Amino acid sequence: MGRHVFLRIVDVVSNFDPYFQQRFDAVRRKGLSHLQKCTAAMCMLAYGISADDVDDYVRIGESTAVEALKKFVSNINTLFEGEYLRKPNENDVQRLLQMGEARDFPGMMGSIDCMHWQWKNCPKAWKGMFMSGHKGVATIILEAVASSDLWI
Structure with missing residues (x-):
């Protein structure tokens, strides 16, 4: 993710929810910053790492990382x-139809792409529902349609 996209997301989220704003505790020590909380949440989403593993990278506790992710x-x-x-x-x-027609593809809204995305941390109780037979691992099939201007 580009830095400008990350900072825009952090800015919008921290302006919307006071939880993501940095506060001071009772002895006037700074608490966790909005960057730490958002980085922890994005790391868990992007890389599938546990809340406990985020502590090494972002210096945030497990329960706080889980709370930040949910929020x-x-x-x-x-x-x-x-x-x-x-x-x-x-x-x-x-x-989208007008764009397709201008490119000599009448009736086409975009190009579709499908892929099997391996779900490394799939809960054991759900493994049977997400076993698609693709390489014998739990996967989710992602489908995306993108227009020529990359509107997905």
Whole structure:
């Protein structure tokens, strides 16, 4: 992820939720910064590492890392679902169809790509539901449609 994207996400989340703002404790010591909490959450999401492993990298406790992750995901859904985490509306569909037609592909909204993504930390109780037979490991099938301007 580019630095500017990371900092934009951190800025939006910390301005939305006071939990991500740095505070002082009773003896006036600085608490964890918004960068530490967001970095911990993103590391756990991106790399699938446990909350305990984040401590070595970000210097944040396990329970705080879990709490930060829960709040981070909730805030991301709230803040970005209207623009990024939604199904295309009628205007989006029309724009995509016009782009396809301009490129001599009438009726095409974009290019689809599918892949099996290995779920390394899949809970044992769920392994049977996510065994797709692909290399004999638990996987999730990701599908993405991207337009020529990389709108996914």
